[in-house]
Amino acid sequence: MKKDHQAAALTLDEKIRLLTGRDFWTTHPIDRLGIPAIRLSDGPHGVRKAAGLEETGIGTSVPATCFPTAATLACSWDEALLRRVGQAIGRECRHQGVHVLLGPGLNLKRHPLGGRNFEYYSEDPLLSGKLAAAFIRGVQGEGVAACVKHLAVNNQETDRMRVDARVEPRPLHELYLRNFEIAIREGRPLTVMTAYNRLNGRYCSEDPWLLREVLRRRWGFRGIVLSDWGAVNDRAVALLAGLNLEMPGNGGVSEAVLRQALEEGRICEADIDELVDELLEVVLRLHEAAGEPAHAADCDAHHELAIEAAAAGMVLLKNEGEVLPLAEASHLAVIGAFAQKPRFQGGGSSQVVPTRLSSLWEALSARWPADRRSFAEGYPDDGTIDETRINEAQRKARAADVAVLCVGLPDSYESEGFDRTHLNLPPGHVALIRAVAAVQPRTVVVLTAGAPVAMPWRDAVPAIVLAGLPGQGGGEALARILSGQVSPSGKLAETWPRRLEDTPAWLDWPGAKGVAPYGEGLFVGYRWYDTRRIEPLWPFGHGLSYTAFEYLGLEVGKPSFAADEPLELRVRIRNAGTRPGTEVVQVYAHAETDVWRMPEQELAAFAKIELMPGETRTLVLTLDRHVFHRWDRRRSDRVAVGGTWELRVGSSSRDIRLHTRIEVKTPPLAPVLDRFASVREWMQLPFGKKRLEPLVETLAREMAGPEAPPEGVEFMRTVLYDLPLHKLVGFTHGRFSHAMLEEMLARAGVEGGTSA
Numbered sequence: 066m067k068k069d070h071q072a073a074a075l076t077l078d079e080k081i082r083l084l085t086g087r088d089f090w091t092t093h094p095i096d097r098l099g100i101p102a103i104r105l106s107d108g109p110h111g112v113r114k115a116a117g118l119e120e121t122g123i124g125t126s127v128p129a130t131c132f133p134t135a136a137t138l139a140c141s142w143d144e145a146l147l148r149r150v151g152q153a154i155g156r157e158c159r160h161q162g163v164h165v166l167l168g169p170g171l172n173l174k175r176h177p178l179g180g181r182n183f184e185y186y187s188e189d190p191l192l193s194g195k196l197a198a199a200f201i202r203g204v205q206g207e208g209v210a211a212c213v214k215h216l217a218v219n220n221q222e223t224d225r226m227r228v229d230a231r232v233e234p235r236p237l238h239e240l241y242l243r244n245f246e247i248a249i250r251e252g253r254p255l256t257v258m259t260a261y262n263r264l265n266g267r268y269c270s271e272d273p274w275l276l277r278e279v280l281r282r283r284w285g286f287r288g289i290v291l292s293d294w295g296a297v298n299d300r301a302v303a304l305l306a307g308l309n310l311e312m313p314g315n316g317g318v319s320e321a322v323l324r325q326a327l328e329e330g331r332i333c334e335a336d337i338d339e340l341v342d343e344l345l346e347v348v349l350r351l352h353e354a355a356g357e358p359a360h361a362a363d364c365d366a367h368h369e370l371a372i373e374a375a376a377a378g379m380v381l382l383k384n385e386g387e388v389l390p391l392a393e394a395s396h397l398a399v400i401g402a403f404a405q406k407p408r409f410q411g412g413g414s415s416q417v418v419p420t421r422l423s424s425l426w427e428a429l430s431a432r433w434p435a436d437r438r439s440f441a442e443g444y445p446d447d448g449t450i451d452e453t454r455i456n457e458a459q460r461k462a463r464a465a466d467v468a469v470l471c472v473g474l475p476d477s478y479e480s481e482g483f484d485r486t487h488l489n490l491p492p493g494h495v496a497l498i499r500a501v502a503a504v505q506p507r508t509v510v511v512l513t514a515g516a517p518v519a520m521p522w523r524d525a526v527p528a529i530v531l532a533g534l535p536g537q538g539g540g541e542a543l544a545r546i547l548s549g550q551v552s553p554s555g556k557l558a559e560t561w562p563r564r565l566e567d568t569p570a571w572l573d574w575p576g577a578k579g580v581a582p583y584g585e586g587l588f589v590g591y592r593w594y595d596t597r598r599i600e601p602l603w604p605f606g607h608g609l610s611y612t613a614f615e616y617l618g619l620e621v622g623k624p625s626f627a628a629d630e631p632l633e634l635r636v637r638i639r640n641a642g643t644r645p646g647t648e649v650v651q652v653y654a655h656a657e658t659d660v661w662r663m664p665e666q667e668l669a670a671f672a673k674i675e676l677m678p679g680e681t682r683t684l685v686l687t688l689d690r691h692v693f694h695r696w697d698r699r700r701s702d703r704v705a706v707g708g709t710w711e712l713r714v715g716s717s718s719r720d721i722r723l724h725t726r727i728e729v730k731t732p733p734l735a736p737v738l739d740r741f742a743s744v745r746e747w748m749q750l751p752f753g754k755k756r757l758e759p760l761v762e763t764l765a766r767e768m769a770g771p772e773a774p775p776e777g778v779e780f781m782r783t784v785l786y787d788l789p790l791h792k793l794v795g796f797t798h799g800r801f802s803h804a805m806l807e808e809m810l811a812r813a814g815v816e817g818g819t820s821a
């Protein structure tokens with residue numbers, strides 16, 4: 066069947082059928098026209114293909130490589146790596162006959178307790194968007210569609226099917242939609258999944274502003290929009306909003322709803338045709354791609370990539386006295402059940418059945434002779450305090466040179482479906498850390514968690530490695546890091562708070578009575594901590610290395626430039642240590658404006674550089690022009706913020722090594738003119754000045770009274786200049802008439818003359 070006039074060949078029933086899934090995972094085929102079904106699968110950090118089409122298949126899916134979860138991948142800050150991971154997953158999709166991978170997930174991490182934070186990248190939209198775009202390019206390069214999810218503002222699990230996220234326009238556009246915009250413009254995904262929740266009063270699956278105005282018109286999206294599983298409340302409303310595909314299938318329930326809506330005239334056939342055309346274009350394109358020869362899905366190579374990605378995403382939080390890397394001759398006490406039975410991903414729809422699984426104990430055993438290592442479980446599966454196990458762990462730790470202590474969040478603490486209620490590790494893990502640290506000063510804590518945890522024990526141990534949720538290669542990756550085979554280079558993609566009360570959304574989280582107010586506005590993550598001068602537990606961008614990097618110099622392409630041009634930065638860096646290492650260089654922008662309310666600093670660019678000991682190189686970073694743009698509510702658009710900006714270059718958001726100032730030149734902005742614009746704003750136009758100045762002058766004198774001193778007249782002038790234009794009609798008792806008002810609006814080209 067030809068691609069360009071698909072809907073025309075279908076009967077109405079066939080078209081309606083196509084708009085809802087056939088079962089849990091596929092679309093309807095139309096056999097008589099040779100239109101095939103497509104198969105969708107979770108996502109995001111590996112293929113989770115359910116064995117049957119009518120089952121969710123969590124825990125029983127076809128084995129696939131389990132890469133690190135998004136939270137851990139993001140700590141690599143490595144677009145090239147994300148692309149390779151996407152590519153490997155794309156190949157496995159092809160191998161398993163999957164056409165759409167339900168990922169990446171890239172909602173911002175608004176709050177550390179968010180149950181699905183491990184499935185998302187970062188609290189920063191630039192980092193999230195860039196990594197997602199790279200991942201999408203990797204997946205789609207293999208002829209498989211990526212599905213960007215969950216559009217939009219899906220930041221909590223509490224009441225996730227109904228909650229109304231209330232977000233002001235500026236944070237919405239600068240943060241919560243910005244990550245999606247970058248991913249969609251730069252990654253060009255073929256599909257997008259709508260979120261369960263409401264956004265400013267409307268369900269995301271049923272919001273024409275979100276799906277048509279923002280996604281398609283503004284961002285130029287040209288694929289299909291599908292619902293999250295069960296996210297549609299009214300199929301007819303969703304259809305009018307532009308939702309192509311409702312998932313999963315529901316045995317014809319939605320078909321009946323659409324037929325009735327047609328009969329009642331709430332929708333018409335042309336609405337259906339438009340969505341069917343868009344849907345079929347993607348379906349046919351994916352089938353064409355599926356017919357092309359595919360790359361082999363090489364299990365061994367993908368396992369190796371999973372190890373590489375896990376190592377790149379691990380973050381060395383602390384390393385006092387260079388406890389790490391472990392000296393070859395040391396006797397190790399490996400403590401904690403996670404060392405043998407690793408937790409490597411989060412719970413819920415993203416849970417992949419791995420092709421194999423590497424544990425830290427096994428990986429260390431391949432490196433350390435049996436007489437120089439011992440193991441103790443430390444805690445039972447449920448993480449409760451178990452004195453017998455703790456005593457055994459203490460004994461082994463005391464007898465060793467170093468204790469490697471594996472603790473973290475168990476499955477029951479962190480999953481899709483619920484938010485956490487606190488930041489604590491299980492009590493048995495905390496008791497174990499304290500007990501082992503008391504007898505072994507060289508204790509390395511290895512932390513498995515997809516989100517921040519509290520660390521009341523931070524000062525009791527010299528070294529902490531965040532293993533994250535590292536996927537099936539986690540054990541081997543950790544062994545490479547601990548042994549020094551790989552120098553850590555991961556950096557935190559979110560801020561770790563000292564306590565919940567310090568978090569930006571503390572007062573509003575998770576909302577009440579169906580509403581989640583986003584009262585912190587623009588101040589999400591480090592934007593909050595840096596502006597409020599709150600000391601975090603670990604700052605955004607933090608992560609140590611086994612070597613040391615010196616930031617030698619910073620040059621900017623042009624110290625003064627127009628806001629619409631990209632800007633080049635050159636940073637000279639030296640590896641001043643004795644080991645090869647990789648540094649993530651971060652650029653933050655700080656605006657010196659008092660016109661706009663701004664966070665203290667915002668991530669403007671980042672790049673990775675690998676250096677041999679003693680090597681010096683210059684890294685070139687390009688700042689996108691959007692760095693200097695902010696959302697203007699009255700214009701409903703981004704505008705450039707001119708003036709002086711400081712660019713800060715460093716190794717974390719709190720470890721700035723170099724800075725420079727630049728001047729951003731912007732063309733003068735025409736005022737936004739409508740009946741509510743002030744007299745002062747209208748007077749910026751020559752005809753406005755001519756008409757209004759004499760009027761204001763007369764009125765100010767009249768209203769001040771004949772005996773008024775000059776400051777009395779001046780006061781009235783100020784009041785009148787600040788008046789919304791339409792109020793002059795009343796203030797002048799009609800001397801400035803409604804007709805004159807309308808004429809001014811028409812002359813300024815204000816549409817309909819009525820905007821507020």
Ligand code: BGC
Pocket residue numbers: 107108167214293294414
């Ligand atoms: C999740 C999606 C997932 C879908 C299919 C939903 O519950 O929110 O992320 O892709 O299920 O499993």
